[in-house]
Amino acid sequence: MKQVDEGEIIGRVLSGDREAFADLVDAYKGPVFRLAFRMTGNDRDADDLTQEIFLRAFQSLGRFRLGERFFPWLYTLGLNVIRNYLRKAQAVAGEGFGAGGPEAADPGRGPAEAAMGRERSRRIQGYLMRLSPAVREALVLRFYEGMRFEDIAGLTGDSVGSAKMKVYRGLEKIRAMMEEDGFGDEES
Amino acid sequence: MKNHEGKGERGLAPDPNMETGIEELGGKDPVAGSGDESSLWQEFDAIARMMREDPAPEPPADLGERVMARVRAYRPTPWKVFVDALLKPRAVSFDPIRALRAPVSGQECSFYFIMVGVFHAVLGLTLMAGLRGFDAFPGWVRWQPQIALVTAVCMAAIGLCLLKDGNLALRAARIGALVYLGFAVLNGVFVSLEWSVPVSAYASLLSALIGLPTGFFLLRTLQNYGKRYA
Numbered sequence: 497m498k499q500v501d502e503g504e505i506i507g508r509v510l511s512g513d514r515e516a517f518a519d520l521v522d523a524y525k526g527p528v529f530r531l532a533f534r535m536t537g538n539d540r541d542a543d544d545l546t547q548e549i550f551l552r553a554f555q556s557l558g559r560f561r562l563g564e565r566f567f568p569w570l571y572t573l574g575l576n577v578i579r580n581y582l583r584k585a586q587a588v589a590g591e592g593f594g595a596g597g598p599e600a601a602d603p604g605r606g607p608a609e610a611a612m613g614r615e616r617s618r619r620i621q622g623y624l625m626r627l628s629p630a631v632r633e634a635l636v637l638r639f640y641e642g643m644r645f646e647d648i649a650g651l652t653g654d655s656v657g658s659a660k661m662k663v664y665r666g667l668e669k670i671r672a673m674m675e676e677d678g679f680g681d682e683e684s
Numbered sequence: 685m686k687n688h689e690g691k692g693e694r695g696l697a698p699d700p701n702m703e704t705g706i707e708e709l710g711g712k713d714p715v716a717g718s719g720d721e722s723s724l725w726q727e728f729d730a731i732a733r734m735m736r737e738d739p740a741p742e743p744p745a746d747l748g749e750r751v752m753a754r755v756r757a758y759r760p761t762p763w764k765v766f767v768d769a770l771l772k773p774r775a776v777s778f779d780p781i782r783a784l785r786a787p788v789s790g791q792e793c794s795f796y797f798i799m800v801g802v803f804h805a806v807l808g809l810t811l812m813a814g815l816r817g818f819d820a821f822p823g824w825v826r827w828q829p830q831i832a833l834v835t836a837v838c839m840a841a842i843g844l845c846l847l848k849d850g851n852l853a854l855r856a857a858r859i860g861a862l863v864y865l866g867f868a869v870l871n872g873v874f875v876s877l878e879w880s881v882p883v884s885a886y887a888s889l890l891s892a893l894i895g896l897p898t899g900f901f902l903l904r905t906l907q908n909y910g911k912r913y914a
Contacts, residue, residue, distance in 0.1 A: 514755055514756060515752075517752070517755055518748065518752050521748045521751050521752060521755075522748055525743050525747055525748055525751070526740075526742065526743055529741070529742075529743035529747065530740050530741060530743075533741050539741065539744075542741075542743075543743070543744060543747060546743065546747060546751070547747070547750060547751050547754055550751045550754075550755070551751070551754050551755060551758065554755050554758065555758065555760070555764070558768045558769075558771075558772050559768070559771055559772060613739070616734060616738075617738050617739070620731075620734055620735060620738060635735065638732075639732050639735035639736050640735055640736070640738065640740070642736065664728075667728045667731055667732065668728075670731050671724075671727050671728065671731060674731070
């Protein structure tokens, strides 16, 4: 969505046209849902969190600075909502929280390949869920969302160096977990 | 995946070239290098690729509609409306000299009224602390702290009204500024009439010295603000 359009839509929402907010929801529900999905590891929580993030965005829209880009603002707000949720969920469920992986559909592959892809996806998501939320966040933003380190730093409030270090540490831990499981050997 | 003997999780010190190496992971070209370190980076690269190539889950088809149902049902509390009005980002320039000459925005006008309110609040609280226990003061003088606090509340209320940036708020603010100006003069007169000591003349003068320029300044900025509605 163009920045000009966003500004116009936000202006309409702020002047009382709530239905205009649907355009923003349609434009960004995909990335927000995917972020929540990668961070929580299941689609029900991702669904709830996506609704919560958009509702919070609507409630806080008055504080959005017109002229700035909406998506980074929404993403930062989303990360905060997800972090709070994870903190509470971790406190309730303890260490086992979030272990286990989701399944994502991939219609472009054959049945055997798709099954293998699902298994790989499930395992990687399982490893992600065993990382700390901050490290997981860095990996998700870098590799699933394909963001530049400068953008990750801007969203998370870290320095670029710190974001890189989190990604490095995350990869290091996943590699160690894969070795323990013998996952890499199975793959090759 | 290969095993790195003696290079457990703890043994992996960050590569000196980590900052550049990490940028290239999961990209089109394989990570360059040689030996054990290269092998490590290739493993990282493989993990990064797995994540990059993992198919993205799609949100449920009715998710947007469910979000909008919650948005439609949302009713903010009066407190939330008040807090949002206060926290709304604003570009307020503090340039009183320019405000006397050029058109100003409602937000800038509001800022000046609120600042006058803050000044009177501080004055009222100071007087309240200073005049405590002095029952000997005549009636009107004893009421000065309360008068200052009421003035503070009125000025702040006018300032908040001006945030709405409307013609009605402008009219209310003009009346408020005129009342403020008139009251500043009358207050000085009452103090000197009621309090028959030499110091009352100074108190009267001080009231006029603060109130008159402030009142004229507020009226002038309102005049410049009103040019936008002319």
